[in-house]
Amino acid sequence: MKRTSLAGDSCPVARALDVFGDWWSLLIIRDASLGRRRFGEFQASLGLAKNILATRLRTLVERGILKTVPASDGSAYQEYVLTPKGHGIFPILVALRQWTEEFDEHPDEIATIMVDRDKGKPVKKLALLSQDGRVLGAADTTLKLRPARKAARRVSA
């Protein structure tokens, strides 16, 4: 079955999904961005099998999303923290959150809202802006071929 890899795809969406598009990775990253760092914390929070957590953490480290730091509090164990590349995923988490807030069938089951830490007020919706500041919807955008210096493998959009 071989879980067809998207790594060589030329579509940036596919490339991102290839890195953390599986069932658990984004949840691990979410937890990490909430400050969880220890194997046990992730396991307790997510309720996933330990072997799966172990492999997910390993591949996220390999891919530069997480890094292990040798200690933190006294004990000589290691912890997992986000790299800059991992922190860069934050907008994606926000986008997912906001989609649920807007479209979920049972919004009453959503436990938390994201607020501005200073003021404690809800954040605004992510908006896509053009260079001159207009708000863009999907229909207002197009894809253009990159000036491209090297060939890319697959040519889907």
Added chain:
Amino acid sequence: MKRTSLAGDSCPVARALDVFGDWWSLLIIRDASLGRRRFGEFQASLGLAKNILATRLRTLVERGILKTVPASDGSAYQEYVLTPKGHGIFPILVALRQWTEEFDEHPDEIATIMVDRDKGKPVKKLALLSQDGRVLGAADTTLKLRPARKAARRVSA
């Protein structure tokens, strides 16, 4: 294996992933937002097995992301188009795209850039703003419990 469902989770990120967080759904949605509508178009573009495409399309329809429209051009076949709920996923696709643009190891393999349809200029990066217009990073936000009218099932973040 049973692919533990996240449907009852109280975290909005998990709830979103429960709907379209599997290996193919987001790519199908991406294709749909690029205007692909026919089974064969998706299959050719994604190169996935037809049975999987069939089940994915079916569940995406069930979940209100896609709907089938009876025709379009002459033939009496059906097509798949995004619902408003499906169009709402667009910012997530943009976020994924921008993450790859910023952090991918081989940016030269990225084929396309997203531009403003009017001016043809690249769009700006998605920004998270506070009510008073400041740009917020992950560290500038917190989660707050919702005023909550009904209980939610699990209490992870």
Added chain:
DNA sequence: GCATCGGGTTTAATATTGCAACCACACAAG
């Protein structure tokens, strides 16, 4: 009416997930 195409379903092989049991090490107590 015969072939072909689009749009799937069925089948069998293979890979991944999940659970539970097991293991190794660190640290603490006796």
Added chain:
DNA sequence: CTTGTGTGGTTGCAATATTAAACCCGATGC
């Protein structure tokens, strides 16, 4: 120093999902 316990995994096996390939069937096409 020997036992005990918690953390952080690894290993095996059964359950399930993915995949490719073969098959199906109603619409077109000719």
